[in-house]
Amino acid sequence: MSNPAIDVQARRTTKRAVYLRAFLREPVTVAAWCVFILMILSALVGPELYPHDPYAQNLSNRLLPPGSEAAEGLLPHYLGTDALGRDVVARLLSGARVSIAVGFAGVVVSGLLGITVGLVAGYFRGRVEDVLMRLSDLQESFPALILALFILYALGPGLANLLLVMAIARWPTYARVSRSLALGLRDNQYIEAARALGASPARIIREHVLVNARSPLVILATLELARVILFESTLSFLGFGIQPPDTSWGLMISEGREYLGRAPWLIIVPGLAIFATALSANLIASWGQNVTDPIRRAEWLRRGLVKEKA
Amino acid sequence: MKRYLLRRLGQSVLVIVAAMIAIFIIGHVLGDPVNAVVSEFASIEEREAVRDKLGFNDPILVQFGRFAMGVIQLDFGTSPVTGEDALGMVMSALPNTAMLGGAILLLALPIGFVMGAWGAFRPGSFVDRAANVMSLAGISVVEFWLGLTLITLIAVPIGVIPTGGTSGALAILLPAMTGAFRIIGRVAQFSRSALLEEYSKPYVEMARAKGLSDRRIFLHVSKNAATAIITVSTDEILGLVNGVVVIETVFAWPGVGRLVIDALGNTDLFVLQAAVFTFVVLVMVITFIIDLTYMLFNPRVRYE
Numbered sequence: 001m002s003n004p005a006i007d008v009q010a011r012r013t014t015k016r017a018v019y020l021r022a023f024l025r026e027p028v029t030v031a032a033w034c035v036f037i038l039m040i041l042s043a044l045v046g047p048e049l050y051p052h053d054p055y056a057q058n059l060s061n062r063l064l065p066p067g068s069e070a071a072e073g074l075l076p077h078y079l080g081t082d083a084l085g086r087d088v089v090a091r092l093l094s095g096a097r098v099s100i101a102v103g104f105a106g107v108v109v110s111g112l113l114g115i116t117v118g119l120v121a122g123y124f125r126g127r128v129e130d131v132l133m134r135l136s137d138l139q140e141s142f143p144a145l146i147l148a149l150f151i152l153y154a155l156g157p158g159l160a161n162l163l164l165v166m167a168i169a170r171w172p173t174y175a176r177v178s179r180s181l182a183l184g185l186r187d188n189q190y191i192e193a194a195r196a197l198g199a200s201p202a203r204i205i206r207e208h209v210l211v212n213a214r215s216p217l218v219i220l221a222t223l224e225l226a227r228v229i230l231f232e233s234t235l236s237f238l239g240f241g242i243q244p245p246d247t248s249w250g251l252m253i254s255e256g257r258e259y260l261g262r263a264p265w266l267i268i269v270p271g272l273a274i275f276a277t278a279l280s281a282n283l284i285a286s287w288g289q290n291v292t293d294p295i296r297r298a299e300w301l302r303r304g305l306v307k308e309k310a
Numbered sequence: 311m312k313r314y315l316l317r318r319l320g321q322s323v324l325v326i327v328a329a330m331i332a333i334f335i336i337g338h339v340l341g342d343p344v345n346a347v348v349s350e351f352a353s354i355e356e357r358e359a360v361r362d363k364l365g366f367n368d369p370i371l372v373q374f375g376r377f378a379m380g381v382i383q384l385d386f387g388t389s390p391v392t393g394e395d396a397l398g399m400v401m402s403a404l405p406n407t408a409m410l411g412g413a414i415l416l417l418a419l420p421i422g423f424v425m426g427a428w429g430a431f432r433p434g435s436f437v438d439r440a441a442n443v444m445s446l447a448g449i450s451v452v453e454f455w456l457g458l459t460l461i462t463l464i465a466v467p468i469g470v471i472p473t474g475g476t477s478g479a480l481a482i483l484l485p486a487m488t489g490a491f492r493i494i495g496r497v498a499q500f501s502r503s504a505l506l507e508e509y510s511k512p513y514v515e516m517a518r519a520k521g522l523s524d525r526r527i528f529l530h531v532s533k534n535a536a537t538a539i540i541t542v543s544t545d546e547i548l549g550l551v552n553g554v555v556v557i558e559t560v561f562a563w564p565g566v567g568r569l570v571i572d573a574l575g576n577t578d579l580f581v582l583q584a585a586v587f588t589f590v591v592l593v594m595v596i597t598f599i600i601d602l603t604y605m606l607f608n609p610r611v612r613y614e
Contacts, residue, residue, distance in 0.1 A: 138324070138325060138328050140548075141325050141548075141594065141597065142329070142332070142590060143548055143551040143555075143590075143593060144548070144552060145551075145555055145556070146551070146552065146555060146570060146586055147332075147586075149570065149571075149574060150333075150582065150586055151340065153341065153574050153582065154337060154341025155340055155341070226449065226450060227449075230450075230451075230452050233452050233455075234452055234454065234556060237452075237454050237556075238556070238559065238571060238574075239574075239575070240574070250452070250454075253454065253455055253458065257458065260458060260461060261462075261466055267455065267458050267459065267462065268459065268462070271452070271455035271458070271459065274451075274452055274455065275447075275450055275451050275455070278449070278450035278451070279446065279447070279450035282449055282450050283446070
């Protein structure tokens with residue numbers, strides 16, 4: 001007879017191995033995770049580790065093509081320099097910090113607002129639901145970018161206002177999704193039980209509805225991360241997002257626009273950074289859908305069960 | 311059907327009223343309307359004099375009443391920058407925007423539908439995979455970058471295609487391609503799944519048993535699948551309006567989107583309000599028309 005404790009241990013290891021194998025079977029997902037983690041790491045530590053100063057101007061070195069030698073024994077300008085002679089890699093890294101930080105912050109503020117509204121509407125139903133959802137419908141019939149630009153015009157640019165605008169522009173999506181999740185959960189018996197035990201609505205929404213709705217919401221937030229990063233870059237490109245001397249990827253493209261014919265890398269490079277980040281977030285979200293949905297997960301795991309052919 | 315139309319019309323009126331309130335609050339309460347009229351170097355006394363003269367010191371409700379009356383009479387004020395009627399400026403830019411939007415849809419909808427239909431019949435084929443990649447790339451790419459990249463890769467080397475403005479028929483090519491990219495992917499994706507779902511329904515088998523040709527069956531199926539595709543288009547219209555603002559800026563296309571960006575830069579509040587209002591009305595009219603077509607395709611809504 002085998003020791004049941006060891007059995008459980010063994011089964012846990014196999015389960016992990018199956019998951020891992022299923023994961024590694026999808027090169028696209030693995031690549032997306034690698035790119036995503038790389039982007040976050042470079043946003044976190046890149047500006048400190050990279051020797052070039054993103055703000056150091058050197059007008060005799062302006063618009064150098066990628067791979068040009070730099071002075072004073074520094075690393076070469078791998079991706080060239082911009083119109084003020086600043087190193088593009090260094091600016092890309094400090095832009096990554098701003099773009100990704102604003103992306104995450106934008107997701108948090110719009111998610112907090114939208115999820116709260118949606119869960120409250122879906123849990124309480126009735127008049128509350130009508131008013132909140134009508135409001136969200138109404139806002140979704142407005143073009144978000146124009147609304148955002150108009151509000152930023154009135155309030156002036158700046159980080160706090162930028163986040164406010166993102167919360168305003170993006171909350172309806174969360175509200176719609178979390179409302180329908182709450183509608184599906186509110187009549188469950190465990191929620192009735194919690195209510196019978198005297199739990200307050202706030203507590204039920206927080207500890208029962210939200211907890212059970214978390215995986216679709218995390219996936220939605222991942223999709224939204226891509227959208228918010230694109231949104232920030234568009235606002236910055238149009239001059240209403242991040243303001244110089246700070247930089248973000250969208251702002252870099254806007255600054256490089258004048259030199260389109262002479263120095264196309266000033267546009268191509270930051271655009272590819274936006275694209276890679278948004279694409280990896282979108283791919284991770286669609287992988288997340290496969291992993292969290294029980295039916296799709298079974299299908300997904302089956303790929304991990306089949307041993308690789310030698 | 312009459313009830314549906316009336317309800318839908320009521321919704322539209324509600325959107326207009328909400329837009330009026332929102333535009334007023336953002337322009338006059340969040341922002342300072344005096345900025346639009348006086349120069350930024352004006353002294354405080356001058357500013358207050360102007361504020362008093364234009365009635366921006368009156369109670370907020372009185373101001374809103376005045377604004378709403380103006381909107382109803384289609385009077386948004388005169389642009390302090392150009393001295394022209396604000397709504398007039400928007401109206402003279404509108405045909406350009408309509409042309410751009412029309413060109414984008416004319417390019418995107420047929421291509422997207424054909425790609426989606428191809429994918430439904432030949433899953434895993436090159437076209438199917440291309441549509442997949444396009445729809446994924448479409449939600450990961452920013453329009454302004456796509457536009458600038460098209461200029462760098464196509465317009466600069468070839469030299470015949472203009473990079474901006476409206477001169478010549480070729481000028482619309484790059485802006486339309488930029489705007490169409492995302493929509494093609496989305497429409498392809500949705501047409502594919504709508505067609506597949508429709509083809510799996512029993513009536514198709516029945517039609518086959520009766521000996522209908524594939525072409526006739528396709529006509530029946532695509533008519534029913536159209537309802538699903540039209541619903542997607544409503545979302546895309548909003549995306550299109552946002553996209554048009556960016557595309558017009560990148561390609562120096564003299565439309566309403568460009569006007570919005572210029573008005574933002576010039577603190578031209580009245581033109582801005584007129585343009586934003588026009589966009590909201592435009593979206594409302596288009597979604598209304600889409601809902602009407604939806605009714606044509608979906609008898610369930612028609613006979614309700």
